[in-house]
Amino acid sequence: MITAETQHLKPEYDVVVVGGGPAGMAAALGAKEMGADRVLIVDREKEAGGILLQCIHPGFGLQHFKEELTGPEYAQRFLEKVLETEVDLATDTYVLDIDKDKRVKLMSSDRGVEIVSAKAVVLAMGARERTRGAIRTPGSRPSGVLTAGLAQKFVNMLGYLPGKRAVILGSGDIGLIMARRLTLEGLEVAGVFEIMPHANGLNRNIVQCLHDYNIPLHLSTTVVEIHGSDRLEKVTVAPVDETFTPDMSRSWDIPCDTLLLSIGLIPENELSRQLNLRIDPVTRGPIVRSTMESSMDGVFVCGNVVHIHDLVDFVSQEALLAGRNAGLYATQQQPPEDNIRLVPGENVAYCVPHTISSDREHTVYMRVRKPLEASVLNLGEVYEKKLRYVFPAEMVNLKVRPRFLHEFHGDTLKVDIVPTAS
Amino acid sequence: MKIVLYDVTIIGGGAIGCTIARELSRYQINVALLEKEIEVGFGTSKANSGIIHGGHHGSPDSLKGKLEWEGNQLWDPLADELGFGFRRIGELTVALAEDQLPTLNALKEQGEKKGVPGLELWDRDRLQQEEPSLSENAIAALFAPTTGVVNPYEACFNLIENAVLNGLNLFVSSPVQSITEGPDNTWILQTPKKEYRTRFVINAAGVFADRIAELAGVRTFSIHARKGEEYLLDKRLCGLVKRVIFPCPTPVSKGILVIPTFDGTLMVGPTAEMVEDKYNLATSSAGGQQVFDFVRNVVPGISARDCIAEFAGLRAVADGEDFIIGTTSKKGFINVAGIQSPGLTAAPAIATLVADIIRDEGLSMSLKDDFEPAVPKPIHFASLPTEKQIELARQNPSYGQIVCRCELITEGEILDAIDRGAKTLDGIKFRTRAGMGRCQGGFCTSRCMELLSRKMDVPIPEITKRGGESWVVKPRTELTAT
Numbered sequence A: 001m002i003t004a005e006t007q008h009l010k011p012e013y014d015v016v017v018v019g020g021g022p023a024g025m026a027a028a029l030g031a032k033e034m035g036a037d038r039v040l041i042v043d044r045e046k047e048a049g050g051i052l053l054q055c056i057h058p059g060f061g062l063q064h065f066k067e068e069l070t071g072p073e074y075a076q077r078f079l080e081k082v083l084e085t086e087v088d089l090a091t092d093t094y095v096l097d098i099d100k101d102k103r104v105k106l107m108s109s110d111r112g113v114e115i116v117s118a119k120a121v122v123l124a125m126g127a128r129e130r131t132r133g134a135i136r137t138p139g140s141r142p143s144g145v146l147t148a149g150l151a152q153k154f155v156n157m158l159g160y161l162p163g164k165r166a167v168i169l170g171s172g173d174i175g176l177i178m179a180r181r182l183t184l185e186g187l188e189v190a191g192v193f194e195i196m197p198h199a200n201g202l203n204r205n206i207v208q209c210l211h212d213y214n215i216p217l218h219l220s221t222t223v224v225e226i227h228g229s230d231r232l233e234k235v236t237v238a239p240v241d242e243t244f245t246p247d248m249s250r251s252w253d254i255p256c257d258t259l260l261l262s263i264g265l266i267p268e269n270e271l272s273r274q275l276n277l278r279i280d281p282v283t284r285g286p287i288v289r290s291t292m293e294s295s296m297d298g299v300f301v302c303g304n305v306v307h308i309h310d311l312v313d314f315v316s317q318e319a320l321l322a323g324r325n326a327g328l329y330a331t332q333q334q335p336p337e338d339n340i341r342l343v344p345g346e347n348v349a350y351c352v353p354h355t356i357s358s359d360r361e362h363t364v365y366m367r368v369r370k371p372l373e374a375s376v377l378n379l380g381e382v383y384e385k386k387l388r389y390v391f392p393a394e395m396v397n398l399k400v401r402p403r404f405l406h407e408f409h410g411d412t413l414k415v416d417i418v419p420t421a422s
Numbered sequence B: 001m002k003i004v005l006y007d008v009t010i011i012g013g014g015a016i017g018c019t020i021a022r023e024l025s026r027y028q029i030n031v032a033l034l035e036k037e038i039e040v041g042f043g044t045s046k047a048n049s050g051i052i053h054g055g056h057h058g059s060p061d062s063l064k065g066k067l068e069w070e071g072n073q074l075w076d077p078l079a080d081e082l083g084f085g086f087r088r089i090g091e092l093t094v095a096l097a098e099d100q101l102p103t104l105n106a107l108k109e110q111g112e113k114k115g116v117p118g119l120e121l122w123d124r125d126r127l128q129q130e131e132p133s134l135s136e137n138a139i140a141a142l143f144a145p146t147t148g149v150v151n152p153y154e155a156c157f158n159l160i161e162n163a164v165l166n167g168l169n170l171f172v173s174s175p176v177q178s179i180t181e182g183p184d185n186t187w188i189l190q191t192p193k194k195e196y197r198t199r200f201v202i203n204a205a206g207v208f209a210d211r212i213a214e215l216a217g218v219r220t221f222s223i224h225a226r227k228g229e230e231y232l233l234d235k236r237l238c239g240l241v242k243r244v245i246f247p248c249p250t251p252v253s254k255g256i257l258v259i260p261t262f263d264g265t266l267m268v269g270p271t272a273e274m275v276e277d278k279y280n281l282a283t284s285s286a287g288g289q290q291v292f293d294f295v296r297n298v299v300p301g302i303s304a305r306d307c308i309a310e311f312a313g314l315r316a317v318a319d320g321e322d323f324i325i326g327t328t329s330k331k332g333f334i335n336v337a338g339i340q341s342p343g344l345t346a347a348p349a350i351a352t353l354v355a356d357i358i359r360d361e362g363l364s365m366s367l368k369d370d371f372e373p374a375v376p377k378p379i380h381f382a383s384l385p386t387e388k389q390i391e392l393a394r395q396n397p398s399y400g401q402i403v404c405r406c407e408l409i410t411e412g413e414i415l416d417a418i419d420r421g422a423k424t425l426d427g428i429k430f431r432t433r434a435g436m437g438r439c440q441g442g443f444c445t446s447r448c449m450e451l452l453s454r455k456m457d458v459p460i461p462e463i464t465k466r467g468g469e470s471w472v473v474k475p476r477t478e479l480t481a482t
Helices: A022-033 A050-054 A071-084 A148-158 A173-184 A203-213 A270-274 A312-330 B015-024 B063-072 B075-082 B098-114 B124-130 B152-165 B206-215 B285-298 B343-360 B386-395 B411-419 B425-432 B445-456 B476-481
Strands: A012-018 A039-042 A058-060 A088-090 A093-098 A103-108 A112-123 A127-129 A145-147 A165-169 A188-193 A221-227 A234-239 A252-255 A258-261 A265-267 A299-301 A340-344 A348-352 A362-368 A375-379 A383-387 A396-400 A412-419 B005-011 B031-034 B091-095 B120-123 B140-144 B148-150 B169-171 B178-182 B186-190 B195-203 B223-233 B244-247 B257-260 B266-269 B273-275 B307-318 B324-327 B333-337 B402-404
Touching: A012 A022, A012 A312, A022 A039, A022 A050, A022 A071, A022 A112, A022 A312, A039 A093, A050 A071, A050 A148, A058 A071, A071 A312, A093 A270, A103 B386, A112 A312, A112 B386, A127 A148, A145 A148, A148 A173, A148 A258, A148 B445, A165 A173, A165 A221, A173 A188, A173 A203, A173 A258, A188 A221, A299 A312, A312 A362, A340 A348, A348 A412, A362 A412, A375 A396, A383 A396, B005 B015, B005 B186, B015 B031, B015 B152, B015 B343, B031 B152, B031 B195, B063 B343, B075 B148, B075 B152, B075 B343, B091 B098, B098 B120, B098 B140, B120 B124, B124 B140, B148 B152, B152 B169, B152 B425, B178 B206, B195 B206, B195 B343, B206 B223, B206 B307, B206 B333, B223 B285, B244 B285, B266 B285, B285 B307, B324 B343, B333 B343, B402 B411, B402 B445, B411 B425, B411 B445, B425 B445
Parallel strands: A012 A039, A012 A112, A039 A088, A112 A299, A145 A258, A165 A188, A165 A258, A340 A412, B005 B031, B005 B195, B031 B169, B091 B244, B195 B333
Antiparallel strands: A093 A103, A103 A112, A127 A265, A221 A234, A234 A252, A348 A362, A362 A396, A375 A383, A375 A412, B091 B140, B120 B140, B178 B186, B186 B195, B223 B266, B223 B273, B223 B307, B244 B257, B257 B266, B324 B333
16 A cells, blocks of 8 residues: 655645545545645545545445445555645644634644644545444443444454454444454354334445345344443344334344444534534535535535445545535635525435536435335426435435526525326 | 551442542551452442532431531542542522422522532522523522532542552452451451451442441441433533533432533433342433433423433442441441442542541551642643643654544543553543543544553453453454354
8 A cells, every 4th residue: 555644744735635535535636636736635544545444345436437446445546646646645643623714733743733724625524433322222331332333443454353243233334344244254143233114225235245144134123222241242122113112022132242333424523513614404514515615615525524425436526526626716716606505305305515506517415315116306396307216325416407407597496306206 | 478467448449439548548557449340430430420519408417418518628629639620510409380499498598507608599580691501491590609520430540549659559350259357356358369458447339338248247238229320412512501400309319410521511310210230230211211301391402312322320329318437346347338429529528537437446547747649630632722732742742643533632641541540441431531422432442452452561352341351352263263
């Protein structure tokens, strides 16, 4: 793996990118492309690449590179470009604070505390995993209950195993990937339990990680109690009804020493909150314009900071856009402001960006609330698109072209995905 | 091998044992403390509300009511000397209905009789002005400025660190298995590893104090465990209320509280449920439901959505509900039992009371000339001004390395915690807050394990969450060998 850490930082940058994962690297490249000279990526880990570095399984890059790569391979391709384009890279460096004049306070063990100023900032800190506290699983608090991502780090990065017999709560993609990984490492995976009536991971992961290894997936079933004093000894699971209330008369115990939680991700927005960016309560990430600019001028956001993506390829695409616009902002060549607000309809949980401009093409990302067999996506009354099977775990995207809007004179468009009229 | 005869041996390293140990370390006597867990403060002391009660809640006719107010007044010098988190943020006991007003008046009168200063009755307008997040149904409240919040585990760690500095002999992972009378008015305490001889035994064994008394043949009481579940909320809600919010007490309970902890995050709880099993620290969906349902009536802005962690602790409840402190039928065996709420508040007063008791029992106790009252205040990087941070990171690069993202804890702070006694992930967490924030250790656990492994020179699989069988990872070879 090629890595290079910048020894001396410049006091002023055109664009400072916070986070050197897939979003941050693509954003830096985008900024360079638009003529920003001095671009800095700051990452708190020893190497850039973010969470991709522990994702040693294949399945990355099918959209972006048209070939199947592992996580580290995908990261490496971006890192090589970053280094070629002379982006400054400060790894092992933490952003303590960003003030409203876009002065960024950095800290590292090598260089201590230093302040650099930026014309534009891109926030690309990624996400963190939801924990047991968020779902308040009853029971004791033994060792052996951990998030799927932490288990992935133990196994793939540090070479240790989390236990002998595992139960996985939640069918998020990391949990599904870890079900397969643990099986390959010699653990027994007793099952994956999902409280929703549908899986929360990609269909291909259900097939390749569970079906291919005979790992059972129990839908509408959850862990209702955790047992064990020092170390996890067993969990009690029970089916739930439509209101997610467990039916204890049908509960059963599963002996295990490991419980992995794969119950969702939350955008990492400590810095966004410090900057008082407006936050969308549904995505729990900043509200964005079509340029991926937040509610604060010159502060751009991308990747899982904005909303949780299911494919890194989409993160790269979105981050490239954010980076390009940050580059344009820094060099004072911004595109026209947005003039249309997008409002999610009844079966759309959210859409990103929150506003668009009628003068250019946009990709709008959204998630449905409820799965539908045959459905149609309505962009107000100006455009409709037939969709096949849609479900919450798979992001839907829509290219909005200027020609859709030629006859539209309003300022708000409702986006909804509804069943096809029979 | 020479057999050491201790003057005093304390059984139990909770808040009570630690405070007694520190008090006794002022004197020219040889003191030991036996703790069954791998670190002190790992039982009830790390799982309680962390409140230093105002002094007015307990009746002056009970021992606990008396020691509550005495203890309250001793916390400022203790926190000053030992540098742990303590702040008098005040409390409000809130009435939601007219018929609760007499209770507030009675509470005020009781406090004034005990000499608690500053008690005030606030009307609805004052309440809305001072605590706008309180429910509109809050018609009045009793304000007590003397109430404080403390990090109880931090207090334990620093008390014991200071006691050890002043000569205390601390033995962890040392459960007492048998107690026998030795020659010449001495006691013999047996643990799996070693035998200890001592003139005085202080039974500060918390929920197990009845078992310890029984081992010594002086059991005259039972200790029951009353479980309290607590729920910690996301720091998003910091500042929602400024003071500890009590409901109007009923004859059975102080009720469920909203607690702005010393670290600024909100905590809600505790429940109160008698349990048979003294190892039962499980939280329950009924408990969570009860807490959030109750709290919503008082502070409507709180919801279970913001919960980031939950835990439970066991109160040690003696028959009759009061503290049991004093000598027993056998010389040299002293009980400090049934120390439930406000036990933490009372702890410093209990410690001086115990010192008085053993002096009365004939132990010669003269003060040390070289008693060192302080331990260095731990560095908390995030709260330092920028210039200080720059200087510190330059002097010692490990302070320039963030390990815990959520709480902004540096490698330097974690190494300090290990130097000062942390042996486990929980030991680090409760000393530094690394792993206590919203990601609950998702990012920093592996780094903390690496640091513990390096400093203690043990392989990573030997690092535990809190001692015993609480291992975190196993080497590949161990699992595939079977």
